[in-house]
Amino acid sequence: MLRRSTAWLEKRGVESPRLDVEILMAHALGLKRLDLYLQFDRPLSDDELDAIRKQVVARGELRPVAYLVGKREFFSLPFHVDERVLVPRPETEHLVELAIERLQGVDAPVVADVGTGSGCIAVSVLHAVAEARGHATDVSAGALEVARSNAERHDVAERLAFHEGDLLEPLRGTADWGALDAVLSNPPYIVRGDSSVEEGVRAHEPEAALFVSGDDPLEVARRIAEAAREALAPGGFLGLEVGHESGQAAREMLDGLGYGDVALIKDLAGIERVVVGVRA
Ligand SMILES: C[S@@+](CC[C@H](N)C(=O)[O-])C[C@H]1O[C@@H](n2cnc3c(N)ncnc32)[C@H](O)[C@@H]1O
Structure with a gap:
């Protein structure tokens, strides 16, 4: 079954067919991957x-494995995921690491995660920084449901408020406006014509999570950076994940908007992934 399914997926252009089949088979049978080999001669029932x-x-239709098994690990925590949210990516962990590091020593920090999706950024930060609380926003009510379930699963729901609306706008007028210690976001940054986007991603992950409306990858990032100048406390920081060719432009954007100590952080592949700046 493993061998035949692997060959079948390979023909359909799946990048890691063997691994994917192992994960999917183990999930369908309620086993660990290793058990597939330990029980290699076990007959399978028709239902199985x-x-x-x-x-x-x-998977042959290029549906992401994470949706098929309903979960993805991020920052060493399991997150529930389905078609309502982007599958959390490992490169986003750099933004979480940076946030946790910078929040050390801040007294009872307050953070905002803009476009929270599965909640992976906000939940991981609050999980690691016990005295922090925060806000998670998204335009998608479905995404916020997923984020809330993940916050409950990891015991941070009492410290995280969820808001449906445009970027930071739901926080305007609240007591935390102008007093946030961190604004974090992995906003949509793909231009629709970008041919490097994998077919399965384009076909199955939410459009609102992926694409900007025009041809500027920093369109949404810029709107967040503009609003965050008002939403942050003086000395608070903005951390944004950016597309793989947008690092320098993002740095210039934050410089131009008056942020101080603007820096770029590279991912494991050496790509500038996160831009960070401090509200003067
Ligand atoms: C690239 S996904 C990131 C999801 C999650 N933070 C992560 O890193 O996996 C962007 C998210 O922003 C949300 N979004 C897009 N436009 C938005 C807007 N104008 N206001 C609030 N959220 C928005 C999408 O629904 C999506 O959940």
């Missing part, structure tokens, strides 16, 4: 075969 086939066929 049927469950595996359904998963493999869906």
Whole structure:
């Protein structure tokens, strides 16, 4: 079953067919991946075969594995994910690391995660910084439901408020406006014509999570940076994930908007992934 499904997925252009089949089979059978090898001669019932086939066929349609198994690990925590949210990416962990590091020593910090999706950024930061509280915003009510379930799962829901609306706007007029210690975001930054976007991502992940409306990858990032100048406390910082060719432009954007100590952080592949600036 493993061998045949792997070959079938390979023909359909799946990048890591063997690994994907192992994950999907283990999930369908309620086993660990290793058990597939320990029980290699176990006969499969018709129901089990049927469950595996359904998963493999869906993967053949390039549906992300994370949606098929309903979870993805991020910053060493399991997150529930489904079609309502972007699958958390490992490169976003750099933004979380930076935030946790900079919040050390801040007394009872307050953070905002703009475009929270699965909640992976806000939940990971609050999980690591016990005295922090925060706000998570998203235009998608479905995404906020997923984020809330993840916050509950990791015991931070009492310290995290959820807001449906445009970027930082839901926080305007609240007591935390002008007093935030950190504004964090992994905003949409893909231009629709970008041919490097994988077919499965384009077909199955939410459009609102991926694409900007025009041809400027920093369109949404710029709106966040403009609003964050007012939303942050003096000395508070803005951390944004940016697309792989936008690092220098993002640095110039934050410089131009009057942020201080603007810096770029590279990911493990050496790509400038996160831009950070401090409200003067
Ligand atoms: C790239 S995804 C990031 C999700 C999550 N923070 C992560 O890193 O995996 C961007 C998120 O921003 C949300 N979004 C897009 N435009 C928005 C807007 N104008 N206001 C608030 N959220 C927005 C999308 O619904 C999506 O959940």
